[in-house]
Amino acid sequence: MYLITVFGNLLIILAVSSDSHLHTPMYFFLSNLSFVDICFTSTTIPKMLWNIQTQNKVITYEGCITQVYFFTLFVGLDDFLLMVMAYDRFVAICHPLHYKVIMSAQLCGLLVLVSWVINVLHSFLQTLMVLSLSFSREVIIPHYFCELKQLVQLACSDTFLNDMVMYFATVLLGGAPLAGILYSYSRIVSTICEISSAQGKYKAFSTCASHLSVVSLFYCMCLGVYLSSAATQSSHSSATALVMYTVVTPMLNPFIYSLRNKDIKTALK
Secondary structure: OHHHHHHHHHHHHHHHHHOHHHOOHHHHHHHHHHHHHHHHHHHHHHHHHHHHHHOOOOOOHHHHHHHHHHHHHHHHHHHHHHHHHHHHHHHHHHOHHHHHHHOOHHHHHHHHHHHHHHHHHHHHHHHHHHHOOOOOOOOOOOOOOOOHHHHHHOOOOOOHHHHHHHHHHHHHHHHHHHHHHHHHHHHHHHHHHHOOOHHHHHHHHHOOHHHHHHHHHHHHHHHHHHHHHHHOOOHHHHHHHHHHHHHHHHHHHHHHHHHOOHHHHHHHO
16 A cells, blocks of 8 residues: 555656646646645554564654654645645636736745645644653653654653644644635635536536545544544554545545556556
8 A cells, every 4th residue: 555655656756757738837836736635654564564574563762753743744744735736726716817927836835845844843843742742761652653642642751832832733734724625615616606608517516526535635634633532531443544544545636647647647658
């Protein structure tokens, strides 16, 4: 599954970069999402596979902190890029005549850069706050990787400030992209409903069908992880839900975009 994820997303990146017909904002954002998905899975899965192969579940403190930093970074980037892609579809469907002017190369680059800067700073802040905590010499983490919330709960020192920053960041950096996606799609749906012809409605909807599928998968998996951890104290159930989120979702994204997109299929051929 890890190899399928890596090669599938690499194929998307290669297809977009090699085919001049795909040098558009939508595919620029898609190639960035594919790159982030490769990095996202590579943060946790290789270590998990190594643990399974060697039957050794030990990770160093430095390795654990590194996992916390990069996992937080790439989860946030996934969320922000899905919001940026929703905005791109909003402009394409609701303001088609101004699309090329609004979605210029400078704006596309700026949107991706701002997403990276915000999430790099957020991950750096969270990691610094974890470094300020004290732990016992040997800590048992009930997960297959070092997850921020789990790690903070296992600290020996006071974690009130860490908890407050985590909750605030979740509301701000998790809620804002979701609100942006919901707003974009509410405007898209209202615009599609105003189109008189059935063919026009289908064409408009088909341009954002793949992205909508990926967004639905991403947030359904997020909700599954949250509900499983809230409903039960079983670390096994929580870890199973997290495997679905960290392994299955990035693996399915290339299939969704390639199977439901004629331009990508043509470029791959």
